[in-house]
Amino acid sequence: MISRTNLNHATVEERPVTTLDKKPAHGEGRKDPWSQLLVKVGKSQDRQAYHSLFEHFAPQLKYYAMANGMASHAEELVQEVFVSIWRRASLYDWHKAAASTWIFTIARNQRIDMLRKMRRTSAEMQVETEDLWQIPGEDENEPITSLHRLMSERRVRDSLKNLPEEQITVIAKVYMEQKSHQMVADELNIPLGTVKSRVRLALNKLKVILQDQNV
Amino acid sequence: MTRHHPDSIQLMEYSAGNLSEPHALCIRLHLNECALCRSRVDTLDSLGAVMMEQQPKVSVSESMFDSILAKIDSDPAPQPVIETAPRISILQKLLGDDINNLPWKRQLGDVSVLDITEKFPGQKEQVVLQKLVSGGKAPAHTHRGTETTIVLQGAFADQKGVFNQWDFVVLTDQDEHKPVAVGCEDCITLSVLSAPVKLTGTFTRMLNPFIR
Numbered sequence: 001m002i003s004r005t006n007l008n009h010a011t012v013e014e015r016p017v018t019t020l021d022k023k024p025a026h027g028e029g030r031k032d033p034w035s036q037l038l039v040k041v042g043k044s045q046d047r048q049a050y051h052s053l054f055e056h057f058a059p060q061l062k063y064y065a066m067a068n069g070m071a072s073h074a075e076e077l078v079q080e081v082f083v084s085i086w087r088r089a090s091l092y093d094w095h096k097a098a099a100s101t102w103i104f105t106i107a108r109n110q111r112i113d114m115l116r117k118m119r120r121t122s123a124e125m126q127v128e129t130e131d132l133w134q135i136p137g138e139d140e141n142e143p144i145t146s147l148h149r150l151m152s153e154r155r156v157r158d159s160l161k162n163l164p165e166e167q168i169t170v171i172a173k174v175y176m177e178q179k180s181h182q183m184v185a186d187e188l189n190i191p192l193g194t195v196k197s198r199v200r201l202a203l204n205k206l207k208v209i210l211q212d213q214n215v
Numbered sequence: 216m217t218r219h220h221p222d223s224i225q226l227m228e229y230s231a232g233n234l235s236e237p238h239a240l241c242i243r244l245h246l247n248e249c250a251l252c253r254s255r256v257d258t259l260d261s262l263g264a265v266m267m268e269q270q271p272k273v274s275v276s277e278s279m280f281d282s283i284l285a286k287i288d289s290d291p292a293p294q295p296v297i298e299t300a301p302r303i304s305i306l307q308k309l310l311g312d313d314i315n316n317l318p319w320k321r322q323l324g325d326v327s328v329l330d331i332t333e334k335f336p337g338q339k340e341q342v343v344l345q346k347l348v349s350g351g352k353a354p355a356h357t358h359r360g361t362e363t364t365i366v367l368q369g370a371f372a373d374q375k376g377v378f379n380q381w382d383f384v385v386l387t388d389q390d391e392h393k394p395v396a397v398g399c400e401d402c403i404t405l406s407v408l409s410a411p412v413k414l415t416g417t418f419t420r421m422l423n424p425f426i427r
Contacts, residue, residue, distance in 0.1 A: 047284070054283070058279070058280075059274055060272055062272075062274075063267075063270050063271050063272055067270065075276060075279060078279065079279060082283045083283060083287060086287050087287075097257070097260070097261075100265070100268060101257075101260050101263075104260060104263045108231070108232040108263065109232070112232050120336050126309060126334050127236065127309060131305045131308065132236060132239040132240055132243050133229075133239060133243070136257060136260060153265065155258075156258060156261045157265050160262075171227075172269075172270065174227060174228065174233065175230075175231045175262070175267070176270055178232065180228065199223075199227065200223065200224070203227065206262060208226070208255045208258050208259060
């Protein structure tokens with residue numbers, strides 16, 4: 001096993017520079033640096049690349065777990081997510097999702113899975129978490145949407161910059177604190193309709209809302 | 216091609232992982248057949264990733280990366296391979312082979328039902344399959360709560376339109392309709408009920424999404 005100290009040394013050259021943290025999607029090719037690293041992990045079990053991903057994503061994932069009320073299991077979640085990243089990396093296809101999106105879906109599924117397993121025995125679970133929540137790019141045929149998928153994270157990041165704070169607050173509570181729209185409304189002491197309209201305004205900018213339907 | 220889709224807020228709750236298992240099942244069955252909604256969920260998953268990136272960071276313990284490496288190294292199959300063979304569909308897993316040959320319970324006239332709530336232990340909602348025979352009509356009924364329905368086979372029509380296979384529809388106590396199974400197949404739906412159905416008229420036996 002490569003020691004941690006050596007890894008740190010070896011990765012200095014290869015690691016994406018910190019400024020990319022702020023705007024990883026700009027100024028480089030189609031693949032963002034984190035996706036490039038993840039591809040390396042998948043293709044050649046590159047431990048330096050894996051460590052760089054860990055340094056970048058583990059603190060995000062730990063906050064995600066804590067915000068979701070899993071404080072006492074936060075590190076366990078981070079660890080499970082990273083083991084899962086290693087084991088699945090060969091299935092990762094950068095055409096189908098940016099690394100951060102792929103890792104987010106793994107973290108989400110891991111959180112759901114841990115909560116399910118705390119509540120019941122595995123014999124009781126007839127449907128697996130991944131039957132219900134999919135990791136992008138796995139077990140599917142998606143012939144022509146890869147451009148859309150590639151663009152999607154970039155577009156989301158750009159659109160978010162222009163959203164009012166009140167819209168971002170609501171979305172953050174839904175994603176990070178696992179709150180339903182009703183719970184967000186109760187917490188912020190505003191009507192459910194207001195919460196939904198804030199979300200709809202935001203999703204409209206992100207083009208998630210169907211234009212041809214009054215949904 | 217499906218014409219009735221989940222709304223963006225439901226898809227967002229799905230992407231965030233906040234839906235109950237039965238509700239997630241309805242969304243997932245729709246996504247499997249609807250490229251449009253899959254691309255909407257892709258965008259929402261990206262939104263989740265960007266939200267996570269913009270939140271505070273919490274440092275992890277010094278030894279964690281070494282523990283992870285140790286765990287990976289102790290794995291008997293270090294080469295990460297996950298089976299890529301086509302999986303059995305979720306419905307097959309849940310119900311077995313043919314949804315037409317399930318132990319349906321005949322209810323009101325043209326309607327049969329099968330309660331599968333027990334397949335989702337620990338969930339609050341009731342999960343019910345319903346079958347309306349081809350050309351059959353369902354009696355009138357209302358709901359107290361919200362009912363999320365996905366069409367698994369055939370089609371039904373009401374005053375709101377025609378609902379085909381994999382169409383997704385949410386009904387509340389505000390809605391009223393008289394569904395009819397259209398086409399030559401029996402219409403089979405999967406419904407998740409947040410509260411028991413309020414039966415109108417003299418029927419007091421069973422909840423049923425065709426009956427509203």
